[in-house]
Amino acid sequence: MLKEININESPQLPTSVYLVVQNRLLREALVRLFDKRAGITVLGESQYTQITKEHIAATPCDVLLLDSLTSVYARNLIEGLNDRASQTKIVLFGMDDDTPSFLKAVRLGVSGYLLKDATSAEIISAVRGVASGEAVCPPKLAMSLFQYVAQDFRQRSGMDDQQAGIKIGLTYRQRELIALVAKGMTNKEIAAKLNLSEFTVKNHIHRIMRHVEADTRQEAVDVIRAGGFLPSA
DSSP states (O other): OEEOOOTTOOOOSOEEEEEEOSOHHHHHHHHHHHHTSTTEEEEEEEOSOTTHHHHHHHSOOSEEEESOSSSHHHHHHHHHHHHTTOOOEEEEEEEOSOHHHHHHHHHHTOSEEEETTOOHHHHHHHHHHHHTTOEEOOHHHHHHHHHHHHHHHHHHHTSOHHHHHHHHTOOHHHHHHHHHHHTTOOHHHHHHHHTOOHHHHHHHHHHHHHHTTOSSHHHHHHHHHHTTSSOOO
């Protein structure tokens, strides 16, 4: 959920934090700030360097607090965490009130986005919020996210089946097959309709499932339908 920052929140579960902040004085101030708060532990702090990712990998934390999105090291760090499917949540602070930057952060997988005028209480609240599974951002930017999602949906809805199928990465034959699977047809029925062997149909469907990272036929249908290829059930 998108959460409007509440500075009066009380701590819940213990939260571990790693700080990656370029300015040394600011890092030290944040360490002192967190040390005064029950339930928050600072596992480490550093500036942006090539070995920061190694430090964080060695000290897995609940929340990673960053003060930059423009640094190459920052982007690499975020993408590295995503590549490892890390459970670490990322909070950016000191950010501009800038919609493109905010949406870029969301696409990268950031869970918290705080502006330059954020107070210490708001930073504490954001760390606790994302650690408990919430998303945190200023209400004004939350509206831009809703608008972006609505626009993206309208664009996807405007594509015909063939265009959408190509966008999701399906071949013509796979688009034919998944449309029939979505109608509830068996492999035998699909093979008869398309003049293929059941073995060929089965192999095609397995490739489709691997391609969209689905464990079942129905899950593959759901993923592809969500991508805009298949009509709503």
